[in-house]
Amino acid sequence: MTQIKSLADLKALKSNIQEKMDTRAKGNKDGLVAVKVAMATCGIAAGAKQVFDYFLTECEKRHIDIVLTQTGCMGYCHAEPTIEVTLPGKEPIVFGYVDTQKADEIIEKYIKNGELVDGIIPVNYETVQKN
Amino acid sequence: MHLLVCGGTGCSASQSAKIVENLQLELKRQGQEDVQVILTGCFGFCEKGPIVKVMPDNTFYTEVKPEDAGEIVAEHVIKGRKVTRLLYTDPENKEHISDSKHMGFYKKQLRIALRNCGFIDPENIDEYVANDGYAAVAKVLTEMSAEQVIEEIKLSGLRGRGGGGFPTGLKWEIASKNHADQKYVVCNADEGDPGAFMDRSILEGDPHSVIEAMTINGFAIGATKGLIYIRAEYPLAIHRLQIAIGQAREYGLLGKNIFGSGFDFDIELRYGAGAFVCGEETALIHSMEGLRGEPTFKPPFPAQSGYLGKPTNVNNVETYANIPIIILKGANWFNKIGTEKSKGTKVFALAGQINNVGLIEVPMGITLREVIYEIGGGIKNGRAFKAVQTGGPSGGCLTEKHLDTPIDYDNLIAAGSMMGSGGMVVMDDTSCMVSIAKFYLEFTVEESCGKCTPCRVGNKRLHEILEKITKGNGTMEDLDALRNLAAVIKDTALCGLGQTSPNPVLSTLDNFGDEYLEHVKDKKCRAGVCKSLMKYVIDPEACVGCTACARNCPVNAIAGEKKMPHVINTELCIKCGACIERCKFNAISIK
Numbered sequence: 001m002t003q004i005k006s007l008a009d010l011k012a013l014k015s016n017i018q019e020k021m022d023t024r025a026k027g028n029k030d031g032l033v034a035v036k037v038a039m040a041t042c043g044i045a046a047g048a049k050q051v052f053d054y055f056l057t058e059c060e061k062r063h064i065d066i067v068l069t070q071t072g073c074m075g076y077c078h079a080e081p082t083i084e085v086t087l088p089g090k091e092p093i094v095f096g097y098v099d100t101q102k103a104d105e106i107i108e109k110y111i112k113n114g115e116l117v118d119g120i121i122p123v124n125y126e127t128v129q130k131n
Numbered sequence: 132m133h134l135l136v137c138g139g140t141g142c143s144a145s146q147s148a149k150i151v152e153n154l155q156l157e158l159k160r161q162g163q164e165d166v167q168v169i170l171t172g173c174f175g176f177c178e179k180g181p182i183v184k185v186m187p188d189n190t191f192y193t194e195v196k197p198e199d200a201g202e203i204v205a206e207h208v209i210k211g212r213k214v215t216r217l218l219y220t221d222p223e224n225k226e227h228i229s230d231s232k233h234m235g236f237y238k239k240q241l242r243i244a245l246r247n248c249g250f251i252d253p254e255n256i257d258e259y260v261a262n263d264g265y266a267a268v269a270k271v272l273t274e275m276s277a278e279q280v281i282e283e284i285k286l287s288g289l290r291g292r293g294g295g296g297f298p299t300g301l302k303w304e305i306a307s308k309n310h311a312d313q314k315y316v317v318c319n320a321d322e323g324d325p326g327a328f329m330d331r332s333i334l335e336g337d338p339h340s341v342i343e344a345m346t347i348n349g350f351a352i353g354a355t356k357g358l359i360y361i362r363a364e365y366p367l368a369i370h371r372l373q374i375a376i377g378q379a380r381e382y383g384l385l386g387k388n389i390f391g392s393g394f395d396f397d398i399e400l401r402y403g404a405g406a407f408v409c410g411e412e413t414a415l416i417h418s419m420e421g422l423r424g425e426p427t428f429k430p431p432f433p434a435q436s437g438y439l440g441k442p443t444n445v446n447n448v449e450t451y452a453n454i455p456i457i458i459l460k461g462a463n464w465f466n467k468i469g470t471e472k473s474k475g476t477k478v479f480a481l482a483g484q485i486n487n488v489g490l491i492e493v494p495m496g497i498t499l500r501e502v503i504y505e506i507g508g509g510i511k512n513g514r515a516f517k518a519v520q521t522g523g524p525s526g527g528c529l530t531e532k533h534l535d536t537p538i539d540y541d542n543l544i545a546a547g548s549m550m551g552s553g554g555m556v557v558m559d560d561t562s563c564m565v566s567i568a569k570f571y572l573e574f575t576v577e578e579s580c581g582k583c584t585p586c587r588v589g590n591k592r593l594h595e596i597l598e599k600i601t602k603g604n605g606t607m608e609d610l611d612a613l614r615n616l617a618a619v620i621k622d623t624a625l626c627g628l629g630q631t632s633p634n635p636v637l638s639t640l641d642n643f644g645d646e647y648l649e650h651v652k653d654k655k656c657r658a659g660v661c662k663s664l665m666k667y668v669i670d671p672e673a674c675v676g677c678t679a680c681a682r683n684c685p686v687n688a689i690a691g692e693k694k695m696p697h698v699i700n701t702e703l704c705i706k707c708g709a710c711i712e713r714c715k716f717n718a719i720s721i722k
Contacts (some may be wrong), residue, residue, distance in 0.1 A: 004384035005391050007269045010260065017261035038249050040335040041367045042328070072336015074249030076491040079172055084249075090187075096172055116133045116169045122184070123174030124506065125240030125492065127250070128456060 021056060025110070033111050040073035046080035047099060052077040054100045058107060076121050076125075081115045092122040132208065133186040138507050139173025150181055153200035156530035160452060163203050167318035173487050173508040175239065179219060189230050192217040196262050196531040196655040206279040238323040239506050241468070241477045242492045244292075244329075244452040248336030253371050256378035259339040265384055268346045269454035272392040277533060281307060284454070286462035288474030293319055293410065293447030294525065294551045295627065296473070302444060304351040309442040315627075316345050316447040317438065319415060320361040320368070323407040323414075324523030325574060326429045329478040330448035332490055334361070334368035337452065338375035338606045342385065342398060344454035350395045352444050357398040361414050363403045405526070407578035411626045412437075412445040414580065426626035448551070449478055462629035469495035473539030477550065483557040484511045500534040503557055513557040518642070521552030524571045524578075525631030527564045527638025528564065547638040551633070563644040564662035565650050569597040571635035575640075578630070586629030589620040605651040613640065659721055662706045666722045671696035673718035680710035680719065 004010050005117060011059045037043070037052045052070060076082045077095025085106065086092040096119050109115040132324075136142075136151050147170070154168045174182045179193035190213055192203070199217060203222040206212045218227040239575070242248075247284070259265070273279055306314065318341055322330040334341065345357040363368055376398055379385040387395045401419045409424040416438050416689065418424035437443025453475060457465045467476045473495040479502070482488055486508035493502060499519055503509070510516050518528040526549035536542050540550050572594040581587045593616055596609050598665025617633030624630045640647060649655045656664040669680070669689075676694040681687075688704045691697030695708045699719075711719045 003381075005383060007273050010269050010390075013257070013258050014263070016268070017257045020261075027554075036249075040332050041247075041365070042332075044367070069252045070254070071250060072248040072253050073332040074489055075245065076172075076487075076494075077490060078486070078488040080663065081355055087242075115167055116135070116186075118138075118170045120135060120169060120171040121133075121139075122171055122174040124173075124238050125242050126238050127242040127246050128460075131533070 025131075032088065034066070034084075034092075035066050035068050036084040037068070038072065038074040038076075038080070038082045038084075039070040042077060043073065043081050048081035050100060051081050051083065051098050051103050054103050055107075058104070059111075063106065064107065064111060075125075079119075079121055082121060087114060088110070089115075094123060095119050096121040101109045133605045134166060134168045134203070134208075135171045135184040135186060137172075137174050137180055138722050139177065139180070139184040140172035140511075140513075141173070141509050143655050144513065145180040145181050149197040149443060150183065150195055150200060153197045154183075154204065157200045158208070161209060162207050163204060166204075166208055169193060172642055173554075175487070175508070175510055177505060181642035183217075189532050191219060191229065192581060193219045200390045208579060235600060239493060239497060239501050240491055240706075241476050241494050243456055243468075244333060244449050244478055245336070245490070245492045246456065247340065251337065253336050253338055256339060256372050256375065256384075259337070263459060264455075265341050265343055267458035268343050268350075268384070270389055270458060271347050271350055272390045277307060277351050277353065280347060280458070280530060281702040283462045284351070287457045287465040288296040288462075289450065289453055289457060289465065290471075290473065290540060291447055292322075292453070292477065292552070294522065294549065296550060296575050297711055298701045299450055302434065302446070303348065303351050305432070306354075306442050306444040309435055311441050312354055312719060313356065313441050315438045315441055315443040315660050316348045316352065316357040317412075317415070317419070317433075318345055318357070318359040318420055318451055319410060319412065319445050319447045320359055320365070321366075321405075321410045321415060322362065322448070322552060323405070323410050323578075324525075324552045326482045326556055327552045328482050329524060329553050331365050331449050331482055333452050334365070335371055337373045338368075339379065340435040340455055341372075341448055341451045342375055342379055345397045345398060346385070346389065346452035347458060348451070349448065350394055352442070354442075354444070355395045355397070357396060358401050358419060358438070359398060359418055360401045360403055360409070362404040367401065369402070376400075403469035406580070407592065408626070408628050409572075409629055414722055415445065416443060423580075425580045426628075428625065428639070433559045450555070463583075470537060470539045472541055477538070479553045479555045481507050481555050481557070484514065484553075484559040484561075485509070485557040486511055490653065495539045496537040498535050499529065499535055502538070502555070503534070507557065510557065510559050512559075516557070517562055518558045518562050518567075520548075520556040520558065520563065520567065520571075521554065522549035522631075522634070523554045524574045525549060525627070525634055526551045526554075527634045528558075528567065529638075530642045534568075537683045539574065547641055548634070561658050561660070563601075563656050564646050565601055565656075566658075567595065568635045568639045569601060572597060572632070575628070575632040575691060579632075583622045583623075585623040585631060586625070586632060589616055589624070590632050591628075591635065592616060593620070597636070600647065601656070603650070603654045603661070605647075607651060610640070610651060611645055665706050665708060666701055666710075667699050667704055668720055668722050669697050670718045670720065671701055673716050675686045675716055675718075677715070679713040679715070683709050683713045685709060 001059045038046045183192040199308040289299045290296040319328045409418045410424045413426045414426040502670045579586045674696040680690040688700045
């Protein structure tokens with residue numbers, strides 16, 4: 001890894017990664033679906049790891065290219081495990097109470113056909129806009 | 132097209148299931164079968180429920196009734212015209228707002244400390260950098276002086292999020308003015324309040340924000356070493372911190388000559404064994420030094436003589452998580468959020484008898500009513516709200532009359548509780564307040580380090596008196612004794628843990644005095660929690676003499692002839708409730 005020795009280095013790295021993350025957040029032009037699994041201790045205790053593994057193996061088996069990442073707590077303790085799915089060009093959607101059965105439904109209906117399924121958690125917060 | 136119908140508890144109570152059904156019927160009837168109806172979780176806008184949101188155009192209908200389904204389908208789905216009368220009306224200018232994107236105001240939460248949690252991959256430094264990570268420390272090291280940094284934090288009005296609410300900028304200033312060959316920056320990640328887990332969530336979801344903030348803190352006070360004191364029972368947080376520290380070192384964001392500024396800073400982890408008192412800063416420092424985790428008298432404050440006798444600045448995880456964004460967006464942005472004396476936001480772990488249990492971040496000044504009934508979606512099973520406990524074992528219980536009090540440090544103290552680290556436990560009418568006070572005292576007795584007598588012995592006695600009251604042996608003198616003893620402990624205990632430990636007793640005595648009186652005078656527990664005060668009775672009218680209760684009583688306390696009313700011998704009864712479960716005729720009740 002190269003060292004960051006100046007503000008310019010940091011900015012270069014930032015814009016470089018931002019591009020990659022943008023494509024992840026908005027779904028990239030090749031049509032990759034982005035899936036984030038909330039994996040703090042509480043999420044993992046509720047079964048997030050199994051859901052993460054399920055997406056990993058099942059999407060490969062079903063030949064669906066997804067960008068799968070772990071992330072921290074989304075705050076919806078009442079609906080763990082929670083995942084966020086972003087289809088290319090669409091707003092991110094958060095699903096709650098995702099077990100492997102629900103994950104299967106999400107893959108088959110939402111990821112493949114864009115059909116929503118029950119269990120959506122509406123985003124009820126605003127995040128500070130970074131500069 | 133999708134129609135999203137809120138399936139939160141509040142909206143379900145106002146027939147949202149019927150709305151789904153009607154929408155589906157209407158869609159079929161009007162030949163729009165490709166439109167899907169989806170039941171969602173709570174929108175956090177229960178006041179105006181039931182909510183129906185139309186995607187993809189984000190139209191947000193409020194107070195929808197089942198009979199509105201036909202019109203929504205005919206007008207919106209088929210003709211693409213919004214049903215104006217169901218749109219949210221701005222109470223100020225009476226305008227209809229249709230797009231939920233313009234309805235940010237209904238979103239009561241604002242995420243500052245949790246800005247990256249659930250958004251970035253915590254094990255990948257690049258994702259943090261892409262979200263302006265390490266830009267604040269870059270700005271500090273290349274453009275600002277230490278004095279300017281402290282000034283900015285002071286101006287922001289940020290106060291310690293660990294509970295006490297000491298102004299962070301002032302703390303930094305004091306540490307910066309004490310000169311020594313070595314100073315230390317310590318992150319207090321010894322989160323110990325029952326039910327509070329915001330610090331763990333931040334460390335697990337956004338560890339770099341704490342590392343960046345500690346570096347800024349080090350530069351501001353002239354410290355080159357940072358220590359994170361974290362409980363060993365947070366293994367995932369530790370794991371992610373280790374990864375984060377390793378990645379920051381590889382990038383040269385920790386180590387020598389950061390950003391070519393000549394400033395050196397590095398961070399090490401120190402593990403705690405999970406003692407509540409080690410959240411107190413002097414006890415924490417002793418624990419890090421390898422000594423017993425016991426507090427010592429202040430002064431000297433850690434800023435004068437802390438870790439290894441050197442000037443040390445201790446801040447909480449959530450406090451640190453706020454620092455980088457304050458530097459980036461400026462103190463004048465931050466100090467516009469919140470109330471006059473409490474700026475910014477606070478993260479709460481919302482728990483207890485509430486529908487949407489969760490980790491929330493709200494601006495200071497929001498009311499308990501908004502937190503409980505909007506974000507929290509109201510009380511579980513439609514029961515009545517009774518109290519909310521804030522501040523953990525150091526805090527108190529607030530009641531109905533405090534629901535509209537804006538939440539900030541000073542208001543909570545004035546109401547007999549405190550902010551604490553952010554646990555918020557909501558209770559309904561099945562909670563016995565004497566038992567709640569007893570529960571917190573049990574915790575304090577368990578966690579008291581035993582160094583000073585008021586805390587070690589006083590809390591034990593408080594607990595004994597509460598135990599006596601819940602057993603039905605309390606006297607009026609006991610109530611006075613509780614108050615006197617609580618006052619003595621408050622005045623004489625050595626550290627913050629001891630000084631605040633009587634708060635759960637005092638606040639319940641103040642706010643629920645009548646319940647204490649009932650326990651003492653009438654030997655009655657209205658919530659039905661205190662077993663010793665309950666009496667199981669068989670109604671002779673309803674009892675058919677089936678003998679099911681008598682056969683299942685583990686202590687043979689029920690007697691009676693077949694087909695004749697039975698009687699419970701209350702002397703023998705152990706109040707296990709087995710008889711009530713067996714009785715098919717609802718003949719047994721608790722008096």
